[in-house]
Amino acid sequence: MTPPPPGSDVHAADATAEDASASTERTSIRVYEGPVRVWHWVTALAITTLAVTGYLIASPLPSVGGEASDWYVMGYIRFIHFTAGYVLAIGWLVRIYWAFVGNHHSRQLFTFPFWRKDYWDGVVWEASWYFFYRRWPKKYVGHNPLAQFVMFIVFTLGMFFMIITGFALYAEGAGLDSWQYALFGWVFDIFPNSQSVHTWHHLGMWAFVCYIILHIYAAVREDIMSRQSMISTMISGERMFKDNRDD
Amino acid sequence: MSTGSETFYDVIRRHGISRRSFLAFCGLTATSLGLGPAFAPRIAQAMETKPRIPVIWLHGLECTCCTESFIRSAHPLVKDVVLSMISLDYDDTIMAAAGHQAEEILDEIRQTHKGNYILAVEGNPPLKDGGIHCLPGGRPFVDRLKEMASDSQAVIAWGSCASWGCVQAAKPNPTQATPVDKVVTDKPVIKVPGCPPIAEVMTAVVTYILTFERLPELDRHGRPKMFYSQRIHDKCYRRPHFDAGQFVEEWDDEGARKGYCLYKVGCKGPTTYNACSTVRWNEGVSFPIQSGHGCIGCSEKDFWDNGPFYSRLSTVQPFPIEGNADAIGGTVAAVAGGAVVAHAAASVVKHAADKRDMKNERQAQADKTNG
Numbered sequence: 240m241t242p243p244p245p246g247s248d249v250h251a252a253d254a255t256a257e258d259a260s261a262s263t264e265r266t267s268i269r270v271y272e273g274p275v276r277v278w279h280w281v282t283a284l285a286i287t288t289l290a291v292t293g294y295l296i297a298s299p300l301p302s303v304g305g306e307a308s309d310w311y312v313m314g315y316i317r318f319i320h321f322t323a324g325y326v327l328a329i330g331w332l333v334r335i336y337w338a339f340v341g342n343h344h345s346r347q348l349f350t351f352p353f354w355r356k357d358y359w360d361g362v363v364w365e366a367s368w369y370f371f372y373r374r375w376p377k378k379y380v381g382h383n384p385l386a387q388f389v390m391f392i393v394f395t396l397g398m399f400f401m402i403i404t405g406f407a408l409y410a411e412g413a414g415l416d417s418w419q420y421a422l423f424g425w426v427f428d429i430f431p432n433s434q435s436v437h438t439w440h441h442l443g444m445w446a447f448v449c450y451i452i453l454h455i456y457a458a459v460r461e462d463i464m465s466r467q468s469m470i471s472t473m474i475s476g477e478r479m480f481k482d483n484r485d486d
Numbered sequence: 487m488s489t490g491s492e493t494f495y496d497v498i499r500r501h502g503i504s505r506r507s508f509l510a511f512c513g514l515t516a517t518s519l520g521l522g523p524a525f526a527p528r529i530a531q532a533m534e535t536k537p538r539i540p541v542i543w544l545h546g547l548e549c550t551c552c553t554e555s556f557i558r559s560a561h562p563l564v565k566d567v568v569l570s571m572i573s574l575d576y577d578d579t580i581m582a583a584a585g586h587q588a589e590e591i592l593d594e595i596r597q598t599h600k601g602n603y604i605l606a607v608e609g610n611p612p613l614k615d616g617g618i619h620c621l622p623g624g625r626p627f628v629d630r631l632k633e634m635a636s637d638s639q640a641v642i643a644w645g646s647c648a649s650w651g652c653v654q655a656a657k658p659n660p661t662q663a664t665p666v667d668k669v670v671t672d673k674p675v676i677k678v679p680g681c682p683p684i685a686e687v688m689t690a691v692v693t694y695i696l697t698f699e700r701l702p703e704l705d706r707h708g709r710p711k712m713f714y715s716q717r718i719h720d721k722c723y724r725r726p727h728f729d730a731g732q733f734v735e736e737w738d739d740e741g742a743r744k745g746y747c748l749y750k751v752g753c754k755g756p757t758t759y760n761a762c763s764t765v766r767w768n769e770g771v772s773f774p775i776q777s778g779h780g781c782i783g784c785s786e787k788d789f790w791d792n793g794p795f796y797s798r799l800s801t802v803q804p805f806p807i808e809g810n811a812d813a814i815g816g817t818v819a820a821v822a823g824g825a826v827v828a829h830a831a832a833s834v835v836k837h838a839a840d841k842r843d844m845k846n847e848r849q850a851q852a853d854k855t856n857g
Contacts, residue, residue, distance in 0.1 A: 284597040292538050297798060298812070300749060302733045302741050312731025325743060328720075371836050374843075415705065415715045431650075431707055431787040438792075438811055445815020451823040456826040464837055 263482065270344050270478040278334045279473055285327040286447060292320035295446050297437075321409060328402045344381045350389040356383055376465050378480055386457065393450045396478055397443060404440040432473065494533040494696070508533075515693045518765065519702075520712045532697040539696055540595055540603040542576035542634060543644075543709035546627040546773070547620045547663050548609025549656050552645040553579045554636035555682035555767075577690050578622070589623050592630075603640040604692060607631065609647045611669055612654070613660035614642045619661040628669060635670040640701055642691060643667060643678045643708075646784060656790035657803065667708060674701055677708040683763050687713050707787075709759065718755035718781050721763045742778065752796040753780030760785040 243259035246336050251258070271279075295316050337345045351372030352358040361377075369377045369385070377383065382390055407426035408430050410419035410434060430436045462469035468479040509530060516525040517731075557580065564772040576591050583591060588601045595603055609627075612619040617626030635641050643666040646652040652661040654663040656719055667675040678687050691710055694702045719725065729735070735741060735750060749756070755763070758781050774781055780796070783789040792800045799810035 298730060299733060299827075300733060302746065303731050306797060307732055309727040310732065314729040314731075371832065373838050394557040412719060413719070415711070428706060432757065432783070432789065432792055434754060434783060434786065434789075434792045434800055437757060441799070441811035442815055443803070445811065445819055448819045449813065452819065452822045452826055456830065460830065460833055462831060466642035 265479055265481065266483060267477045267479045269476055270380060270472060271476045272337075272341050272345065273476070274333065274337050275341065275345055276473055276476055278330050278337070281330050282327060282334075285323045286332065286451070289320060289327065290444050290448060292316050292323065293441070296320060297441055298357040324402075324409070325404050327398075328406070331398055331402060346385060348390055348395055349383045351387070352403075358387075361385075362388055375486075376461075377486070380468050380478055389450070389453065393446060394454075397446055397450065401440065401443045401447070404436055404443065408436055408440060491536055494538040497538060498533075505733070506534070511689075515686075515821030517688050517820045518690050518712070529693055529697050533693070536696055538695060539639070540591070540599050541606055542592065542595060542603055542638075543579075543606045543608065544627075544631060545578055545622065546607065546609030546611050546631065546647070547661070548645065548647045548652075551636070551680040552608045552647075552680075553577070553808060556685045556688070557599060563578075577843055592634065596634065597749045600637045602639055603637075604640055604642060604695070605634050605673075606642045606644045607648045607666050608644045610651060610655070610663050610665055613663035613669075614660070631669060632664070635657060635673050638673055640676060640695070641666060641670050642678060642688065644678050644688065645683050646681040646789075649677035649709075649785075650734060650787040652681060652792050656788070675708055676701065676704060676710060678713075679709065679785040679787075680760055681789075683785065683803070684767070685763055686765055687761070702768075705759075713761045713765075714759045716759065718758045718760055718763045720773070722755055722775055724775060725761070744833045748775060748778075748780040750798060751780055752794060752798055754789070754792075754795075755781040758783040758786050 241256040242472050243254050243256050247254075247259040249259040249262050257336050298317070299313060299316075303312055338349050349395075360455075364373075364377065365383045365385035365418060367373055381387075403423055404426060407423040410417055410423050413419045415424075429431065430439070458469045458473075462468075462471075466481045466484075468477070468481075496509065499505075509526070511634060512530040512533065513523065513526040514522065516529055519525075545553075576588070576595065578588065579623075581588065582592075609620075611626070611628035611631050613628060617628040620627040622630065643649045647663070648666045649656065651659070651663050651665050655665070656739065667677065676691060678691070687710065688837050690712070691702055705711050705714055707714075709796060719728070724745060724747045727745070728749055732744075732746040733741060733750040734746050737751065747753070755774065755775060760779070763775065766773045766776070775849065782795045783792065786792070791803060794807075797810070799812060801807055802809055802811060802814055805814060
């Protein structure tokens with residue numbers, strides 16, 4: 240193996256001449272700050288926990304035998320669900336706080352440029368990339384317009400919906416004099432029969448399951464096929480562009 | 487007919503009820519109101535000294551299950567007192583008068599006890615076609631209801647029909663049956679939902695108003711807090727089986743014999759606010775869950791449209807029967823998963839094709855420069 244010629248930009252210890260000729264210049268931007276990344280993975284874990292335990296609350300595991308005092312199966316499942324719910328909700332509050340103090344990318348999750356025509360043009364363009372009309376996608380530092388659409392409509396609004404209905408349901412057990420009921424009792428003005436709140440909360444879980452399928456698929460696909468890094472960005476915070484072309 | 491100065495105690499004694507039974511009633515009512523024993527003498531004093539509150543009982547669109555439950559299920563000590571308190575003035579099911587004679591009583595009470603009587607409404611008014619789908623005494627019920635409510639002190643919406651609409655308001659609600667509080671908007675409406683509701687709640691509410699000269703505290707839906715602030719589930723004696731994870735899976739299984747939790751076979755106890763699991767029915771003998779059947783949630787709004795009774799997950803309107811959250815959500819998730827797989831496969835093909843094209847283009851470019 241021949242080492243890279245003198246004056247090469249490749250300085251790795253094991254670099255070869257071939258590596259040096261194959262290297263391209265890449266730009267990298269710091270997009271996701273530490274708290275956003277930590278929040279992302281904590282929330283991912285919480286949502287997974289909530290979906291599994293939530294499903295088991297609606298459709299419990301097969302009955303156990305023996306004395307009731309020997310078991311606490313449903314109790315533990317519900318405890319895990321409530322704890323994960325608190326983690327999710329507190330994380331969401333921290334995330335909202337960070338939207339105020341963090342960089343401008345941390346605000347994208349909470350903004351939806353409904354009135355901007357160029358935004359909708361971007362959505363259509365990005366959709367055409369997903370319908371295989373384009374060879375190359377555009378590059379974006381933050382979310383692309385289509386991703387922003389799904390993020391805001393499904394994830395951001397979904398988070399508010401699930402946290403609010405979740406705490407309203409929790410308030411039923413906590414009691415009418417609890418702070419949870421004081422803050423979230425109004426949900427029962429909209430749905431007087433709490434069975435409907437259960438039904439909607441359950442449908443919300445399925446909306447999140449669909450969201451997770453699409454989110455993970457899109458992240459993997461974009462990581463491979465797009466012109467920028469995806470998955471590693473949520474680990475390191477760095478958005479790396481694979482080329483320096485203009486368009 | 488009553489006079490202005492008559493007390494409940496006078497009426498009760500005239501009906502041959504002993505003082506012992508009367509005091510027992512005061513004690514039981516204080517307990518059911520959550521007031522503690524110290525309040526029993528206060529209730530007794532109020533019933534002995536204050537002029538009694540006349541109660542008018544109107545029937546709209548309903549099945550009379552409220553009255554049926556009412557005249558049977560109260561505690562034996564309470565039963566006679568209840569009937570003395572309620573049925574004296576006007577209740578078309580159990581009063582002796584009939585026809586014009588009975589209708590005259592209504593007008594008379596409206597005038598003599600203006601702003602003082604309590605209007606108990608069983609059933610609701612159907613509003614469609616000018617209210618002609620319910621014509622007691624030859625007049626639309628909605629007119630009579632508004633008229634009687636306008637001079638009352640307060641209205642008690644007695645039962646699920648009056649409180650929420652119940653079966654006649656279930657989809658598609660052909661007669662536009664409407665809860666009482668949507669029609670009577672100028673008087674306080676106390677909702678006592680249930681199909682039927684618990685009789686003790688009625689006497690307790692009337693006694694409370696008499697003793698404390700104010701309406702009992704109501705929750706956000708207008709239900710008395712002392713009876714409706716907890717779910718059946720919260721005080722169910724089978725709750726330990728729920729927490730343990732011991733459920734009736736089938737109606738004839740070992741769990742059903744052992745009295746496990748009925749959650750999986752559709753018990754609506756976790757979403758139903760009522761006092762059944764504490765006050766119980768038929769002289770405190772039992773309540774549905776104790777008899778081995780899940781709660782159907784009869785005191786909740788639109789419980790007919792939140793079925794089935796025997797499944798934990800409700801059918802989501804307007805999807806067909808069995809279209810519950812899991813069926814719908816699972817189908818959508820499966821479609822999303824399938825679409826992702828198909829899209830991924832197409833992406834691989836497209837990606838490979840693009841790479842091949844680019845290679846060819848580069849080749850062509852190279853050939854052109856060299857050639």
